[in-house]
Amino acid sequence: xxxxFFYQTRFGANLQSDGTTRFSLWAPSCQAVSLEIENxxxxxxxxxxxxxxxxxTECPSGARYRYRVRDDLxxxxxxxKSQPEGVHxxxxxxxxAEYAWQTPQWQGRPWCEAVIYELHAGxxxxxxxxxxxxxxxxxxxxxxxxxxxxxxFGGTRNWGYDGVLPYAPTNAYGEPDDLxxxxxxxxxxGLMVILDVVYNHFxxxxxxxxxxxxxxxxxxxxxxxxxxxxxxxxxxxDFFIDNVLYWLMEFRFDGVRIDAASAITDHAWFxxxxxxxxxxxxxxxxxxxILENENNDAGLLRDxxxxxxxxxxxxxxxxxxxxxxxxYYEMFAEHPTRILARVLHEGFAYQGEINPYSGKKRGMPSGxxxxxxxxxxxxxxxQTGNRALGERLISLASPDALHAAFALLLLSxxxxxxxxxxxxxxxxxFLFFCDFHDDLADAVREGRRKExxxxxAFQDPEKRKTIPDPNALSTFDTSRPDREERNTLEGRIxxxxxxxxxxxxxxxxxxxxxxxxxxxxxxxxxxxVLARWKLDNGAILTIALxxxxxxxxxxxEPGKLLYSSATRRAVEELxxxxxxxxxx
Numbered sequence: 001x002x003x004x005f006f007y008q009t010r011f012g013a014n015l016q017s018d019g020t021t022r023f024s025l026w027a028p029s030c031q032a033v034s035l036e037i038e039n040x041x042x043x044x045x046x047x048x049x050x051x052x053x054x055x056x057t058e059c060p061s062g063a064r065y066r067y068r069v070r071d072d073l074x075x076x077x078x079x080x081k082s083q084p085e086g087v088h089x090x091x092x093x094x095x096x097a098e099y100a101w102q103t104p105q106w107q108g109r110p111w112c113e114a115v116i117y118e119l120h121a122g123x124x125x126x127x128x129x130x131x132x133x134x135x136x137x138x139x140x141x142x143x144x145x146x147x148x149x150x151x152x153f154g155g156t157r158n159w160g161y162d163g164v165l166p167y168a169p170t171n172a173y174g175e176p177d178d179l180x181x182x183x184x185x186x187x188x189x190g191l192m193v194i195l196d197v198v199y200n201h202f203x204x205x206x207x208x209x210x211x212x213x214x215x216x217x218x219x220x221x222x223x224x225x226x227x228x229x230x231x232x233x234x235x236x237x238d239f240f241i242d243n244v245l246y247w248l249m250e251f252r253f254d255g256v257r258i259d260a261a262s263a264i265t266d267h268a269w270f271x272x273x274x275x276x277x278x279x280x281x282x283x284x285x286x287x288x289x290i291l292e293n294e295n296n297d298a299g300l301l302r303d304x305x306x307x308x309x310x311x312x313x314x315x316x317x318x319x320x321x322x323x324x325x326x327x328y329y330e331m332f333a334e335h336p337t338r339i340l341a342r343v344l345h346e347g348f349a350y351q352g353e354i355n356p357y358s359g360k361k362r363g364m365p366s367g368x369x370x371x372x373x374x375x376x377x378x379x380x381x382x383q384t385g386n387r388a389l390g391e392r393l394i395s396l397a398s399p400d401a402l403h404a405a406f407a408l409l410l411l412s413x414x415x416x417x418x419x420x421x422x423x424x425x426x427x428x429x430f431l432f433f434c435d436f437h438d439d440l441a442d443a444v445r446e447g448r449r450k451e452x453x454x455x456x457a458f459q460d461p462e463k464r465k466t467i468p469d470p471n472a473l474s475t476f477d478t479s480r481p482d483r484e485e486r487n488t489l490e491g492r493i494x495x496x497x498x499x500x501x502x503x504x505x506x507x508x509x510x511x512x513x514x515x516x517x518x519x520x521x522x523x524x525x526x527x528x529v530l531a532r533w534k535l536d537n538g539a540i541l542t543i544a545l546x547x548x549x550x551x552x553x554x555x556x557e558p559g560k561l562l563y564s565s566a567t568r569r570a571v572e573e574l575x576x577x578x579x580x581x582x583x584x
Contacts, residue, residue: 012079087206108286141502154205155435162203296363400577558582
């Protein structure tokens with residue numbers, strides 16, 4: 001029998017078992033709200049004392065509707081499940097049971113098996129385009145894809161971090177059932193699917209919440225990304241917790257990655273989320289809650305959150321590979337080798353120290369946590385796309401040192417994450433792009449260029465004009481990974497390297513990483529570290545890394561050599577720009 005997957009959200013339009021539809025909108029700034037179903041008479045909604053408007057009425061799936069919140073303003077549902085005409089168009093009542101799942105028995109995969117591949121669905125041809133890449137990713141050794149935000153946004157192209165309707169997959173990538181088909185196919189192939197979600201702000205185009213729910217916002221806690229959100233209010237907390245559960249239960253995502261969690265000022269919300277997820281998810285199913293968190297809040301990782309993106313690891317490796325120290329890389333400019341050793345040994349580099357970039361304390365002790373609590377990466381959408389010209393690391397670092405760092409990424413007990421195209425040494429830039437118009441487009445373009453005025457390479461106003469316009473279609477097209485590079489000699493070498501390293505990880509490491517923890521990590525030379533971890537089976541993994549361009553280090557040979565990135569080396573020597581990994 002086909003199992004239906006349906007999650008009844010507190011707000012939005014939900015089909016009921018008796019054939020009616022329940023509409024619910026939190027609009028505390030309004031005294032009256034009407035439901036306007038296309039080709040039907042407006043219907044008044046009942047208001048409770050907290051400003052929630054509700055109406056249960058006959059309404060079929062596929063019906064288009066809006067809420068009339070003022071005489072001169074009808075808005076889409078903030079909890080809309082489908083927006084076929086974009087964020088300014090009507091919302092659509094959906095029928096989750098109409099999709100016939102082919103993998104209802106899927107239980108996910110243990111976290112220790114995770115090898116993550118971050119991708120942008122729009123650049124890969126929408127949900128169907130991503131679905132067509134799954135076989136090659138599986139063959140490569142990827143076990144999880146992480147999709148950048150898919151919530152509906154203004155225009156037809158966007159990173160996804162300017163979304164305004166968190167429940168509605170953007171129609172630019174396909175229909176909601178196309179997304180389910182992508183996830184269903186991934187599960188059939190044994191791949192997890194993780195969704196990047198944004199709860200710290202709303203985009204500037206198509207967000208009407210200020211017009212009918214001023215209490216949704218907390219103006220005393222604004223962030224870099226916009227007006228603060230009032231997570232302490234139950235309706236707001238539930239709106240986002242329900243969103244997580246909607247993706248996990250109705251779309252069968254295997255996890256979510258919460259963007260910029262540090263901007264969520266109500267710390268109690270995280271505990272509420274974890275408890276609600278634990279109470280709803282089926283017994284035995286693996287579901288993963290991942291954080292991106294500037295606060296380096298190790299307590300959340302101890303309290304049940306699966307893992308955190310380890311920006312410290314990326315940032316210090318970037319400094320060592322490129323020599324760049326401007327912007328947030330300033331935090332890692334002094335003693336980077338020592339910082340890398342701490343990252344490999346304890347997870348976070350900043351564990352309560354003053355961040356010289358912000359002047360504030362950052363982080364908390366993390367050395368007791370297993371290595372799998374940290375997601376390591378050399379590139380992602382942020383650190384690549386936030387560059388003025390979107391250069392990939394392969395254009396900035398020496399080939400030998402990058403090879404060594406790549407081997408560290410894939411053989412470390414931390415969970416590795418690749419950014420789309422990295423597996424073949426992609427050289428296509430990844431730029432910041434959007435699709436705004438008129439004054440908003442001008443403001444975003446000039447704001448982007450002004451942002452880089454403090455960097456030495458762009459202090460000349462004429463030089464800043466060379467920064468691509470985020471709104472131009474060419475900026476989006478240029479950011480699409482060039483698949484022809486896969487067939488070049490360099491591309492084939494990188495693909496073989498990626499496959500080989502991931503095969504080693506799967507054979508020797510993945511089964512024994514659940515509680516793998518560091519024994520030590522020490523500085524052994526200029527840009528050189530030696531790290532050791534104890535795996536679940538009692539074996540000791542050793543990795544010696546030398547990112548120097550001139551200094552050779554002395555090392556002890558491992559009992560079983562897993563990998564050496566050096567083309568030639570003498571016994572017990574670690575040449576410049578190389579890595580040696582082995583087991584004891």
